[in-house]
Amino acid sequence: MIHHYNTVYHADNSYELPVRQAVYQLLVLPESNGQQQLLDFKVESSSPNEWWTATNAFGAQCIMLAPQFPVDNIQFEIKSSVNVESINPFDRPFILPQAQWELVSSHEFKVENATFLSQTDLTHFPDRDMSHLPERDETKPVLDYLVALKSFLAREISYVQGATDAHTPADMAWQVKKGVCQDFAHVLIGWCRMIGIPARYVSGYLSQGQNFRGDAQLHAWAECLLPGDGWVGIDASNDLLVDQHYIKIAHGRDYYDCSPMTGVLISGGKQVSLHRVSVDMHANQ
Amino acid sequence: MLKDYTCDEVLFDEMLAKSTSAVAHYKKFVKQFGEYDKQDFLRLKDEAKTQFFNEGITFATYNNNAEGTERIFPFDLIPRIIPAKEWDTIEKGLIQRNMAINAFLEDLYHDKKILKDGVVPHELIHTSNNLLVQMHGINPPGGIYNHISGTDVIRHSDGNYYVLEDNVRVPSGVSYVLANRNSLKKTLPKLFRQCKVQLVKEYPDQLLQMLHTVAPQGVDEPTCVVLTPGMYNSAYFEHSFLAQSMGVELVEGRDLFVEKNFVYMKTIYGPKRVDVIYRRVDDLFIDPLEFRSDSALGTAGLMQAYRAGNVALVNAPGTGVADDKAVYIYMPEIIKYYLGEEAILRNVPTYRCEKDDDFKYVMENVHQLVVKPVDESGGYGISIGTELTKAQIEEVKQTVKANRRKYIAQPIMSLSVHPTYIEEADTFEPRHIDLRTFCLLGKDFQYVLPGGLTRVALKKGTLIVNSSQGGGSKDTWILS
Known part of the structure; x- marks a missing residue:
């Protein structure tokens, strides 16, 4: 079954002094992949501008926007329409569990996936302690273990806004046992990489009105690579595997690779910027 | 004048080579040089120094107090001489080595075959700070990564040449080669003519030709620029020198902008598209959108334009993973892996x-x-x-x-020594030297500057020749 969504990303930036020159990079367009198809998008801005699309380091399509005149306030609205196919994340091809776990420690697998096996400042646990994690049963598929990790994480950390910020590293969120979707994703990614499972950070939209955590803002989750199979999306903050309620925008090593808006500004003096982000999503089934 | 010059037997002297009189390729020079007396020499030396001063050929050293000091690059009038046959081997070795490095970089940023085959330990590569995830899958115009390589070559006391280190990020020093030659030709014109030395003055032309070979597809008359971090950089003299001698614009990051994935430079006649950027700005500063967001030296969107194939960056970002000194160890295997050849130049x-x-x-x-x-x-x-x-x-x-x-x-490699005039002692003494070479790779294009920058450790006994550590330099003569 195909689900149709319309997404809206809105940002409002105000500056104390007019910005003479600026380039904004917006990473907010749903990607097209096996599960979802970007049908159309519209870019609107409060100020005359040039805009174009570009490809980032991980192959995601970003919208680049350069205002033509100095501005002290600029607003963007990116509307997209996207189709998402129904999926059952548990429906996977059969692979002998032992063979799957063996792949995890194989040389070629490590080389091939080095980018998403390497920790970053936001994902690494300096003590590398894994003793508190659920026990691993290598007679069962890798996915079973990841599901157990996700539920363990969802039990241990409470979803609390304001306890962490955009720059909080995983080990800090784990220590305070509080966080938002970004923190859940970073902790899970950090654990997976320690175990040897490639994991990447994903930003996206989440279907609204279904009581999901994190649906009022851009959402974040993790994607983990099942050896011999493919990537599976895992949302620890909702204790769910990713299905047709999720619309992926981009992936990267951590949050920094997926920030929805990055601005490079030249301004005469001190700058104060305020961002207001809202996400509207409606499913027409 | 050099007839009383002697050298300790444990050291390898370029002029004496463990004997008591000059070796064959120095004979002509020594004989001609002997016609000058000390007075002449001192006068010529002062002339050379004045020239450097007037032309503003300077180098800044950063010391621990973070205070930059700009100074004249010390230049020694006695040239270092390498016979054609010896140089031939070095030249072949340099091309071989740098072509292999290029193949290595292409592999690391695509299929990583060499790592999968276990020839180079993958941990070594994946823990390198200079491996850039932003470069994965990019196909640089012309397939070239290390367009300009500054391999450092030394001669050990066993008389053999060795590669001391590879430099494939933004190697500097070539402007001093040209300045030294200029100065020496003016100071010792007769001597220079008689010794039949291979010319270095074509380097800027060769560099520009190379830049043209790596222009983006479909661009026949590429606009090339030199991108500098600005006048406070230690090699600013070189940046402006190279731009000027190639006849291209010298720009800073703020002079460029990206629109619709093309790079433009701001000119008084309006924006002008830029196709090839010889950038002398370090990787992490070239694009605040993809690297250090606090960098004011770069241009936002440059990497996206590069990814779209609309601009060439020279050298490519992320080449530093190959000149990592721990990767150096595997260079003989890397050469064999990609070229199927034994390394011509030795590794230490x-x-x-x-x-x-x-x-x-x-x-x-x-x-x-x-x-x-x-x-x-x-x-x-x-x-x-x-x-x-x-x-x-x-x-x-x-x-x-x-x-x-x-x-x-x-x-500790005992670098060869060379007679060098020492001001404090008012005489010629042996001092350790090395050689910074310059190798250009483009699409179907290879060039090695005949000679290079012979660097001298001016302090007695010391082995560190780097100009940033207060070393001096000599003209390098490759005989034809």
Whole structure:
């Protein structure tokens, strides 16, 4: 079954002094992949501008926007329409569990996936302690273990806004046992990489009105690579595997690779910027 | 004038080569030079110095107080001479080595075959700070990564040439080669003519030709620029010199902008599209959108334009992973892997502190080894065992122990020496030298500058020749 969504990303930036020159990079367009198809998008801005699309380091399509005149306030609205196919994340091809776990420690697998096996400042646990994690049963598929990790994480950390910020590293969120979707994703990614499972950070939209955590803002989750199979999306903050309620925008090593808006500004003096982000999503089934 | 010059027998002297009189390729020079007396020499030396001063040929050294000091690059009038046949081998060796490095970089940023085949340990590559995820899958115009390589070559006391290190990020020094030659030709014109020396003045033309070969597809008359971090950079003289002698614009990051994935420079006639950027700005500063967001030296969107194939960056970002001093160890295997050839130029035996056996050896032998950080350049962070006190040796051991991946060690290579005029002693004395070479690779294009920058460690006994450490230089003569 195909689900149709319309997404809206809105940002409002105000500056104390007019910005003479600026380039904004917006990473907010749903990607097209096996599960979802970007049908159309519209870019609107409060100020005359040039805009174009570009490809980032991980192959995601970003919208680049350069205002033509100095501005002290600029607003963007990116509307997209996207189709998402129904999926059952548990429906996977059969692979002998032992063979799957063996792949995890194989040389070629490590080389091939080095980018998403390497920790970053936001994902690494300096003590590398894994003793508190659920026990691993290598007679069962890798996915079973990841599901157990996700539920363990969802039990241990409470979803609390304001306890962490955009720059909080995983080990800090784990220590305070509080966080938002970004923190859940970073902790899970950090654990997976320690175990040897490639994991990447994903930003996206989440279907609204279904009581999901994190649906009022851009959402974040993790994607983990099942050896011999493919990537599976895992949302620890909702204790769910990713299905047709999720619309992926981009992936990267951590949050920094997926920030929805990055601005490079030249301004005469001190700058104060305020961002207001809202996400509207409606499913027409 | 050089007839009383002598050299310690343990050292390898370029002019004497362990004998008492000049070797064949120095004979003509020594004879002609003998016609000058000391008075003439001192006068010529002053003339040369004045020339450098008038032309503003300077180099800034950064000291520990973070105060830059700009100074005249010390130039010694006695040239270093290499016979054609010897140079031929070096030239072939340099092209071979740098072509292999190019193939290596292409592989690392695509299929990583060499790592899968276990020829180079993948941990070594994946822990390198200079491996850039932003480069994965990019196909640089012309397929070239290390367009400009500044391989450092030394001659050991055994008389053989060795590669001391590879430099494939933004190697500098070539402007001094040209300045030295200019100065020497003006100062000793007759001598220069009689010795039949290969010319270096075509370097800027060769460089520009090379830049043209790597223009983006469909661009026949590319606009090339030199991108500099600005006048406070230690090599600013060189940036402006190269731009001027190629006849291209010298720009800073703020002079460029990106629109619709094309790069433009701001000119008084309006925006002008830029196709090839010889950038002298370090990787992490070239694009605040993809690297350091606080960089004011770069241009936002540059990497996206590069990814779209609309601009060539020279050298490509992310080349530093190949001139890592721990990767250097594998260079003979890298050459064999991609080219199926034995390395023409020798490697210095090197210990990787990350390996347990090597680490143990290094810990026990710091006093007789050179310990170097793997990813620095300009001679920073190097310690030479024989010059250290007991306390300093302990310190080096602790530093290495704290970050083993970051350090390698090598036996102390006895760099060859060369007669050099020493002002304080008012006489010619042997001083250690090395050779910074310059190799250009483009699409179906190869060029090695005949000679290069012979750097001299002016302080008696010291082995560190880097200009940023207060070394001087000589003109390098390749005989035809």
